[in-house]
Amino acid sequence: MNKMIMMIVVLLPMLSGVLIPLLPFRNRRQMMIYIETAVLLNTILVFLMLANPPQNALVLFKFTGNLSVSFRLDGLGRIFAGLISALWPLSVLYSFEYMKHEKHEKYFFMFYTITYGVTLGVALAEDIVTMYFFFEMLSLITLPLIMYTLTREAIHASRTYFYYMTGGAAFAFIGMIFILSYGTTSNFVPGGVIDLAKVGDKTNLLLIIYVLCFCGFSVKTAMWPFSSWLPKAGVAPTPVTALLHAVAVVNTGAFTLMRVTYYSFGTELLRGTWAQKAVMTLVIITIVYGCGRALKETHIKRRLAWSTVSNLSYILFGVVLMSPLGLTGALSHMVFHSVMKICSFFCAGAVMYQTGRTYIYELDGFGHKMPKVFVLFTISGMALMGVPGLCGFVSKWNLVKAAVASRMPLAYVGVAALLISALLTAIYMLSISVRAFFPGKQFDYGTIRDVKDPNWMMILPLTVFAVAMFCFGLHPAPLLELFRQVVSVF
Template sequence: MSLYWIVAAILLPILGGALTPVLPFRSRKGMLLYLEALTLAASAIVLSLLAHGTTGTLHLVYFVRGLSISFRIDGLAMLFAGLVSILWPFAMLYSFEYMEHEGHEKIFFMFYSMTYGVTLGVAFASDMLSMYLFYELLTLVTVPLILHTLVREAILAVRQYLYMSLGGAAFALIAIVFLMVYGETLEFTLGGVLNPAVIGGETNLLLFVYLLAFFGFGVKAAIFPMSAWLPQAGVAPTPVTALLHAVAVVKAGVFAILRLTYYSFGAEFLKGTWVQPIVMGFAMFTIVYGCSRAVKEQHIKRRLAYSTVSNLSYIILGASMMTPGGLVGAMAHMICHAFMKIGSFLCAGAIMHQTDKKYIYELNGFGRKMPVVFGCFTVSALGLMGVPGLAGFISKWNLAKAAVESENVMAYFGVGCLLISALLTAIYMMSIVIRAFFPGREFDAQSVEGVKDPGWKMCFPLVCFAAAVIAIGMCSDPLISFLQDIAAGRY
């Protein structure tokens, strides 16, 4: 297939979404059919590109000194773009029912659709400059989504999100400048692009620049202490928070860290230096910190948000091992966490949509009245715990395996953090499930009268995500084999 289909996949949801407020739809159903068709068309193009494959790099716009906005499909791009293109149509379908009574639908769906295209731009970018452009655009197009309700909490959340994201992006920009000076190219190349002949005695300076960029991209990856914005962003409608916490924004952050570590500076340049224990230490601390905050939190979406903070650092922990096995574990959890977390967030949104309940202590007995929602939530909860046979076990197993094989003493402590996290995850996830299905003797059945599962538009995606969590856990060999090929540079 022609490389120009990449541009078509990116522009279709961006331009099509931008037209949403001005098109004369005769009914809400017409608008929804248009948006779903737009999303499915973009996903079909992406999946067709990944299935048929393309070679070479498309240089779309040239700047000075050979800089350009360019696209290419390599292994990591296939992973991220494929993940986004599979999850987005289901999330769009879910949002149709959820947003029915939220108001300002056209504006919401305009930015919701545009975010899809921008995220594909991050995935397909062939160099650091191109990725940085779409990474910044991702910040801008998600701001109106977080701000949608226009309540005071949303305004404060957006302010914090903007301050931290733009500040982090400034740190990342410094890395681009240094890569231009000390690197052979800005193109993503597995193994890194730094030129040893130019580095000279500037190794420590470059390591410091990597650390700045790591924490710059770490804002969207919610690494401590730049994680405060993520729970606050839960004030947005659930279809937004599901994508913020599972697919688009946070995954763009960890994706950028993987690119920075393995494809720009290079794992061999970083491994064994003084920056490795720093980034690994912050990842391990964030894993335990996020789980600990989740145990304490009673608001269901904020609890899941702190869970996301913890789980994102699983991916960063894998990246910080700076080995092929660590990269495999990081990519595995990137995929598995996406399905588990988007499922759990959309279940939480369905609960709030149907009952107007936001706090965990209000959910007694709801499981019996909403069997589909809480059944799917239970699957996601067990997966996040790492129960064998489900997706979460596969990714955690590969992370632990990579830690042991790395022969890095700090990585062994990382295995301990994974075990602590599994215990805390069992506490904060299963407490919801037990309360919903086993409310106790003092439960008043009248308190759940009228509670029921939502319509098929919300239930169908939940069932699909739960099925995917089970399928990945039971049949993981093809996925892990593909990830090993990516880590070995065969894609």
């Protein structure tokens, strides 16, 4: 019975979401209570599951041979499932206020809630077939959220998203087929499953397939040269962009790459090869490229989107170091970046919701009229920079430590990229706060007399995220110990 909870936490949000447009709610408040209750209940069930993890796998159904859709909760899955479940209720609460003036709200929350269950399906996947199944389902279920406004820009962005995800899925599928062909099992096993006896003299071919598979799954993380879909997706409502950038989609890409690298192909096969150097080069390029594009961008959400492109490759940098220390750094930044970036996106969304302003040059003096939002935004910006005392410093320190320990010349180039990125992040994030708080002596505050902070439904999630940044920054030991337990199997 204990293992059935894995199926429940995946299906409950999906079924709850499907019912949203069908139930005869008397008013919007009833709908809000229903959605938040369903999401909170599922989060409680997830944390109960994490506290008492099932020991056995749960097979939902079998295909031919030994292929199946099945769930198992291991250490890596516990971290990702916990991260998703902690952020989702706060995201939904913020969405209630943001979406209250939008049309077709029921359909928005239907897809938004279903996405929760689908993402948990990726986290709990026992094998690569199950992970790929939910990975693809996530692309399809988030597509309507991107095109939600049905504007010309939204439709164009959704097409771009679909094309990129379809192409990435094709490369990922090739990798899956080779893992099934040359692996001892389809399940995720620490250290990998590739049978070298089967590989024989085809090692170079397998390395080529790994690079293709890495690129396929990395489309969701917007690695260069597959980055352009993420800034374009910023035309969606802010709760959706936060979902894409901080909670579900991009983290799913990073999580699947951890699985493929450490649990399927195996680092013993990959470490020191040209394939490792190839993917590390792409990751390092993305770190600097994303920051450079963010620095040039004047639209606030697109600037944050390019920031996400860069920061996601911090995670991938830890992955491609192919060491326990590297994976620890990758897990640290996956968790901490989620908190930092969802806070900054929700701050940007609060500004857009309250004022309709979308460009950075329009934000002069806003810090005096929206002090809560811009103080919280500044905290998130400082965390992204890596200021000591905030969580971003902890994850960057772990990545640098892992890179130095690897003694790879290319890893040292990665450290330089991280330092350049930190400098550029300070410029493109704090320049927004400086404009908001110090508009100049000649600025006429009468032009923004109606600007004010949003209500508690937006401020509460932002405050929780800011507190988390300080807590993880000042006392990261319990979480880091959890990460070390996960990587101790390698």
